[in-house]
Amino acid sequence: MIRSQDNAPYDVVIIGGGPGGSTTGALLKKYAPELRVLILEKERFPREHVGESQLPPISAVLQEMGCWDKVEAANFPIKIGATYTWGDTTDPWDFEFLPIGDIKPDEARPAKYEGWRVQTAFQVERSIYDKILLDHAAELGCEVREETRVAKVHAEGDRVTGLELETGEVVAARHYIDATGAVATLRRAMGVKIDAPTLLRNVAFWDYWENAEWAEEIGVGATRVHIRSLGYGWLWFIPLGPTRTSIGLVCPADHYKQTGKRPEEIYLEAIQSERFVSALTASATRDGPVRSTTDWSFVVDRTYGENWFLVGESAGFADPILAAGLTLTQTGARELAYTILELERGELDRDWLLERYDELQLRRVRQHMRFADYWYSANGYFDDIRENCSAIAKESGLKLDAADAFRWLAQGGLGDDAPGQVGVGGMDVAGVKQMMQRFSGSDAKWTINGKNTFKLNLVSAKETTIGKLVDGRIHTAPCYVRGKSRLPLLGVQGLVVEALRASSDAEGILEHLRAELSKTLAPEHVPVSVHHAIQTLEVMANDYWVICGVKKNKPVLNVTTPEEGSQIHTHDANSPSARRIPATEA
Ligand SMILES: Cc1cc2nc3c(=O)[nH]c(=O)nc-3n(C[C@H](O)[C@H](O)[C@H](O)COP(=O)(O)OP(=O)(O)OC[C@H]3O[C@@H](n4cnc5c(N)ncnc54)[C@H](O)[C@@H]3O)c2cc1C
Structure with a gap:
């Protein structure tokens, strides 16, 4: 006590x-x-x-x-993910928190925090x-x-x-x-x-709408937030309840100043110019007045x-x-x-x-700022931010040109959202790569592909401890640290380190991972967890915790990034849940 x-x-x-x-x-x-x-x-x-x-x-x-x-x-509303128009294409795509097949559309509410609801948000x-x-x-x-x-x-x-x-x-x-x-x-x-280690200097304008239609409703109250790129900025569309919706505009402060428009004008013009959102709000009324703030990271x-x-x-x-x-x-x-x-x-x-x-x-804040920088650069309208990627990488001790730094921001440089796990903003590494593929229009690269030897690189690393939070107590676990990069010896990262200590060739590592995971998981869940471990190996390779090599006459790793994954995929505008927006509007 x-x-x-x-x-x-x-x-x-x-x-x-x-x-x-x-x-x-x-x-x-x-x-x-x-x-x-x-x-x-x-x-x-x-x-x-x-x-x-x-x-x-x-x-x-x-x-x-x-x-x-x-x-x-x-x-x-239950948030199951978000639908974006972003990057080079105007086609909407979804970022899902869970495979759509796991959703139980007939489950009554209020529900319990169990099953598929553990993977959802509000x-x-x-x-x-x-x-x-x-x-x-x-x-x-x-x-x-x-x-x-x-x-x-x-x-x-x-x-x-x-x-x-x-x-x-x-x-x-x-x-x-x-x-x-x-x-x-x-x-x-x-x-x-x-x-403020970012060039983002945005302003936001928003208001609340009554009776805007939801873009879609899946089962009882599940939906996605919609993010629509406008080129110079973007709109958010967030249903908050059966009749109330938050709609906001984010754009660079300089753009706002240059237009010389009042918040009300720039906000309503943005909504009218975006056919999807204007269709959803056609019969809706606004709270008013438009609220605004600078949202400088x-x-x-x-x-x-x-x-x-x-x-x-x-x-x-x-x-x-x-x-x-x-x-x-x-x-x-x-x-x-x-x-x-x-x-x-x-x-x-x-x-x-x-x-x-x-x-x-x-x-965590810096990591999210970095990822936001990447996200904006990927929209193709913020060239100066793309250039800034080099400076961001330098901060993490890496000397990379703008193009490589841009890639690194998306592919590696993902610290741990939670100790022992890798990812950012709710996305795992495969999700980030799929998103990057969509943004760039070219295949995402995996550093570990074409390689079959993987050696733990602890040069200049120091041993330290990391905390694990359980039931009101912080337990300590070992961790390596080098510069700003950390390698906790727990969770999936701990498992991969053990596998690398057991073997340095791809086959041996995979065998070790399968054997260890089979001790605690049902056979059908083992392949997914092995895939997560491989994603972790990729991040460790990008952060130089692992040195990759090739041994002749041995099979090499070949991880592919399908265009349509379970976490990131093209939005299905014809799904029964989606509200039909005529083709000219969407
Ligand atoms: C434009 C915009 C969009 C955003 N969109 C999202 C989003 O979609 N999702 C998301 O997760 N986050 C979003 N955020 C961020 C989110 O709003 C904040 O992260 C969150 O509100 C922070 O919570 P907090 O408790 O730290 O602060 P707050 O929620 O701001 O709470 C601070 C409280 O302190 C009180 N207070 C202030 N000064 C005093 C004082 N001197 N004495 C006593 N009380 C005081 C205030 O009244 C307030 O109630 C957005 C932010 C902005 C600006």
Whole structure:
């Protein structure tokens, strides 16, 4: 049991009751009910907020918090993926979270967090979603004070000594958390610097529509978010419920300035010019007025101080093209709750815990920024960003020209979204390659193809430890680190390292993988998991953890990237679920 100390009125004070604050608070109270946790929120909920389209990792966090059922009961649309027009082609294509055949269209709602629903996400109306989460944190025992704005941060050096409310009251605690989103009250007060290692300088305009048609409905309430490229920018189309839809325009700030148009004008013109979205909104009405914000990606240079932390958007923001904001926020909030729980227990090294939290948050935001850069470059309208790929690669210690760096961004350079797994923004490596193939119109290259020897390369690597989060505790696992690249010895990466230690030739490695996976998996699941391990080998080769070679007269690896994969494939506009848009409109 963690003992709360009585010399400060609160153990933890969280500024901001959005998803970052409520998730941290709820998980702290779930695992340590004795901690005194206060959440200070300047608004009275429900309050409106942009950022509605989620990724599946959030569902696991909601389940751990104990409120997936509450969110499901709100009857938000089930997000099974997204449909894009992007890249050189105007044909829509889908990015699926799960194979379409796994969806159970007849399953009644509210459902349980099991089976295919584990791989889905929600499209949420934030006023309702954020209130469910904040109320849940209160139910678990957090003291929540709404309409309570932190006006001033009192500090001595890098140590926060109290938070001054608008009433003049000063609140003191042992740990302070800034979960104030873009406001970043504590971050600004503590003078934390921010960096923007990207050329993206976008603005967003959005509004909410009543009775826009859904592009498609699969079973009871399942659908895809639609992203439509306009050339100079893009539109999002996110159904939030049976009648309410969020539609937004994102474009470079310079483009907006050059047009000299008012937000209302540029927004409505964009919708009218996009035939698919204009058809879906033909009989719909708008909330108005058009909301707008700059959505300039940034990342802080540190996420913690002597007795304070940054979480969620106060620590960094990656362009919304990947819909990753809430995922970064809520998975980061979970990491923070676990970090504070371990600091309280005092069993693990304090510096290791703090640096671990910091490194993870900064790396994830940077990785998503990099991937967003790649995504925009691939649209073919942002040549300067394509050139910037070299600079991005250099930051990771690689000397590559623009074309190679562009390829590396998509193919390699994928750190771990979760320790021991590789991928980014919900996509696995094969998915990224399929997407790249679509963007470029040429076959995606696999570094491991045509090779049959694979040797673990630990030159200049240092041994360190990585954390694994289970039931409120951080367990340690070994990990190699070289520059900014890490190789955790757990999960699929751990399995591949074991296979490389057992054998250096392709046949031996595959044999080892099959044998190990067969110990825990049913025979029909082994081939898929072997394929994931091969994808991991590819990322390890791209990050120089593996040196590939060729031995004569031995079979070589030949991984293919089918044009139509289960995760990325051409959108089926004739599927029974899709709303028919006449050919001239689509
Ligand atoms: C245009 C745009 C589109 C986006 N689209 C998506 C998307 O599709 N999917 C996605 O996942 N993310 C998206 N995001 C990102 C998403 O909105 C954020 O990641 C998310 O809201 C961050 O949560 P948070 O809890 O850190 O901050 P917030 O949700 O902003 O919550 C912060 C809270 O702190 C309170 N607060 C602020 N200052 C104080 C103070 N001084 N005292 C007390 N309380 C205070 C605020 O009232 C607020 O309730 C988008 C963002 C933008 C700008």
